[in-house]
Amino acid sequence: xxxxxxxxxxxxxxxxxxxxxxxxxxxxxxxxxxxxxxxxxxxxxxxxxxxxxxxxxxxxxxxxxxxxxxxxxxxxxxxxxxxxxxxxxxxxxxxxxxxxxxxxxxxxxxxxxxxxxxxxxxxxxxxxxxxxxxxxxxxxxxxxxxxxxxxxxxxxxxxx
Numbered sequence: 001x002x003x004x005x006x007x008x009x010x011x012x013x014x015x016x017x018x019x020x021x022x023x024x025x026x027x028x029x030x031x032x033x034x035x036x037x038x039x040x041x042x043x044x045x046x047x048x049x050x051x052x053x054x055x056x057x058x059x060x061x062x063x064x065x066x067x068x069x070x071x072x073x074x075x076x077x078x079x080x081x082x083x084x085x086x087x088x089x090x091x092x093x094x095x096x097x098x099x100x101x102x103x104x105x106x107x108x109x110x111x112x113x114x115x116x117x118x119x120x121x122x123x124x125x126x127x128x129x130x131x132x133x134x135x136x137x138x139x140x141x142x143x144x145x146x147x148x149x150x151x152x153x154x155x156x157x158x159x160x
Contacts, residue, residue, distance in 0.1 A: 005097050012090040012144070019151040020123045022158070024130055026058050031157075032133060033059030036150040040135070047137035047146065050074045053122065053130055055082070063137075070136040076114035078132040081121050083108075085129045089117030089144040118143030120151065 021028065029051040036049045046065025051058050062070065077088040080102075084091050092115030095102045102108075102115035117140030122131035133151065135143045 002097075005093060008141075009090065009093050009097060012087055012093070015148050016087060016090070016121065016123065019120070019148065019155065020125050021155070022125055024053055024122050024124050026053075028154075029053065029058035029131075032150060032154045033061060035153050035157075036133070036135065036146065037061050037063065039146060039150055039153070043146075045138055045142075045146065047135050047143070048074060050078070050132075050134045050136075051122075052078060052132050052134075058131075066137050073114060073116070073118070073136040074134045076110075076112060077116060077119035077136065078134050079113050080115050081119045081129070081132045081134075083113070085121055087117070087121060087144065088115050088119040088134075089140060091115045092117070116140040116143075118147065120144070120147045 033049055033051050040047045040049065040063050046063055048062040048066045048070035050060045080088040080091050092102045095105045103110055118136050119132050119134040121129040122133060123129050133147050135146045
């Protein structure tokens with residue numbers, strides 16, 4: 001179990017190193033958002049997709065089967081990324097690897113912060129973290145992996 005947790009942490013850290021963008025403007029948010037919506041629709045995944053830059057919501061789409069609870073999860077997961085500059089899944093799993101929960105470690109209000117998978121930092125080369133890409137509606141690791149798949153596709157499309 002502990003080795004599985006360490007392997008997941010290593011994988012997420014690698015994803016955060018690899019999935020950095022050359023820039024992030026409104027058009028980039030639109031393109032990434034559309035990729036994620038199309039990916040979710042192809043999987044019939046009931047998710048809400050949200051992209052923000054410096055706290056400004058640039059893209060938001062709720063697929064069938066979602067509700068306002070997904071919006072609340074997005075807000076709370078994105079708050080973790082904004083505070084720590086790391087994906088919400090990584091922050092939560094790092095605490096567990098140290099034998100505590102996120103809530104025990106940081107004593108942050110769970111009404112405002114959720115260290116559950118699904119929110120990923122938008123890291124721009126030479127700048128740092130400038131925003132978030134968040135998916136809510138699936139089990140937390142699946143939310144995280146959908147964001148990763150969307151960012152991978154976006155970066156692959158850029159390189160063509």
